[in-house]
Amino acid sequence: MKKALTLAIVTLLVVTLFSCNLFTDTINWYSIILKDQIPDPIYRSGTTLENTSTKLSLILYNVPSHEYPAYVDKCMNEHGYSNDIDSESYYFSASNSSGYRVIVIYNVDSNELQIILEAPEQSNSEPSNALQDISNDNTSNTNEEQSEETSPPENSTPNVTSPEEETKQPDQPSTSQEMVWIPTNGGKKYHSRADCSNMKNPRQVTKEKAIEMGYSPCKKCH
Ligand SMILES: [Zn+2]
Numbered sequence: 001m002k003k004a005l006t007l008a009i010v011t012l013l014v015v016t017l018f019s020c021n022l023f024t025d026t027i028n029w030y031s032i033i034l035k036d037q038i039p040d041p042i043y044r045s046g047t048t049l050e051n052t053s054t055k056l057s058l059i060l061y062n063v064p065s066h067e068y069p070a071y072v073d074k075c076m077n078e079h080g081y082s083n084d085i086d087s088e089s090y091y092f093s094a095s096n097s098s099g100y101r102v103i104v105i106y107n108v109d110s111n112e113l114q115i116i117l118e119a120p121e122q123s124n125s126e127p128s129n130a131l132q133d134i135s136n137d138n139t140s141n142t143n144e145e146q147s148e149e150t151s152p153p154e155n156s157t158p159n160v161t162s163p164e165e166e167t168k169q170p171d172q173p174s175t176s177q178e179m180v181w182i183p184t185n186g187g188k189k190y191h192s193r194a195d196c197s198n199m200k201n202p203r204q205v206t207k208e209k210a211i212e213m214g215y216s217p218c219k220k221c222h
Pocket residue numbers: 189190191192193196197218219220221222
């Protein structure tokens with residue numbers, strides 16, 4: 001019975017220790033990307049919720065309450081988090097001159113210290129890029145506008161030529177003198193075809209001219 005009891009106690013101890021190890025991970029501070037921007041916490045058993053180049057969020061377990069003001073003091077005095085301070089009991093939020101903002105929250109009931117660090121919004125550079133893009137768009141737009149401005153003359157030139165064509169077109173019907181063929185060696189008929197009536201070396205003249213010269217229409221081809 002004693003052996004069974006000791007075995008039960010040992011297994012119970014092992015299980016509790018194992019479970020404790022499961023729930024209290026030790027944060028490897030060197031794995032924290034933004035570790036240089038905040039004080040090293042003395043108590044490092046906890047969980048890393050977020051660990052990126054732009055945001056750090058971690059919860060430290062089993063932290064005594066006196067560690068909260070000590071850590072806040074380090075934040076202010078060692079890392080310059082003294083701008084835009086928003087402080088309540090066990091809540092501290094401030095930013096430094098580099099634009100980093102730290103938030104320290106202490107939970108008195110669970111003895112958890114939560115540390116949140118936000119990097120300066122890299123959207124500061126992104127909007128400038130966006131502005132550059134916009135400016136590029138503006139220049140491209142102006143280029144397009146310029147090209148559009150140059151294109152209307154191109155469009156206007158056809159408009160100029162088209163009136164000329166319109167002026168020519170009415171002229172052509174009025175001057176559309178029907179051309180006829182007249183014989184050069186005898187005959188008083190003008191023909192619409194050069195090969196009509198076995199003409200040799202026919203001359204092409206206007207119908208008006210042919211009539212003026214005394215020619216009359218050929219009955220075969222007219
Ligand atoms: Zn004829």
